[in-house]
Amino acid sequence: MKNGTFTCGLDAALFVLGGKWKPLILFHLAHETRRYGELRRAVGNVSDKVLIQQLKELEADGMIHRVDFGEIPPKVEYSLTAFGRTLGKALLPLCKWGTKYSTKVDAIMVRRKDHGHPRAA
Amino acid sequence: MKNGTFTCGLDAALFVLGGKWKPLILFHLAHETRRYGELRRAVGNVSDKVLIQQLKELEADGMIHRVDFGEIPPKVEYSLTAFGRTLGKALLPLCKWGTKYSTKVDAIMVRRKDHGHPRAA
DNA sequence: CTGAATCCTTTTGGATACTG
DNA sequence: CAGTATCCAAAAGGATTCAG
Helix, strand or coil, rough: CCCCCCHHHHHHHHHHHHCCCCHHHHHHHHHCEEEEHHHHHHHHHCCHHHHHHHHHHHCCCCCCEEEEEECCCCCCCEEEEEHHHHHHHHHHHHHHHHHHCCCHHHHHHHEEEHHCCCCCC | CCCCCCHHHHHHHHHCCCCHHHHHHHHHHHHHEHHHHHHHHHHHCCCHHHHHHHHHHHHHHCCCEEEEEECCCCCCEEECCCHHHHHHHHHHHHHHHHHCCCCHHHHHHHHHHHHHCCCCE
């Protein structure tokens, strides 16, 4: 992708989804609005820095909505925008694929670790 | 994801799809079998090193099939396996999403460049 | 033509400590 | 609780060069 045109819609989607935790964030927010702390626990072992960074990008991209209640102690809620929900839906088939072939994917992961592959989680 | 279990199928799918050009590779091979050179031109400006690397991973993962004709000059063809085709299909909705909202995504890309965001391809 | 090998830069994510 | 700041390690990708 060079100057604003993607070779296929897939690139466009993956451009927005770029970032290790973004799909997971979308996934968890698809179910319900979450407070910052809840979201971090739901996502797993992600550092504050990275989570905040990706939340900011998703917010700037119009995928999620951030509401700061301006209270002490702080309370901030995150939720999907209408646009974000459309992306969440487009993600579902991929989610189903992963679920359906989870056994195969697990095998792939094991194989990668044996062969010392990169990206072997 | 810690030890072999994914929080949702989405993680599993993205684990397999990890790599900048893999979705694009799947996309191009979904239409037809390609020779190495054709594929590289189709994918865009990707270096040999990276393309080969990702092709090998996809092959090791059972997503694509590699046929070396053992000729001089060399001739190698790549195609999707049955398993690879299932993933290709799961990718379609995301592709459609990107196509449908291409205008919005373009706007997002422009905005990222202005703000000096990361991943602003 | 297809690919291997080497070196290098950029990008990305993580650990830790600190603040209102 | 919800972040911010700084420093750091690793990885992923890219350029170049060489080979059968």
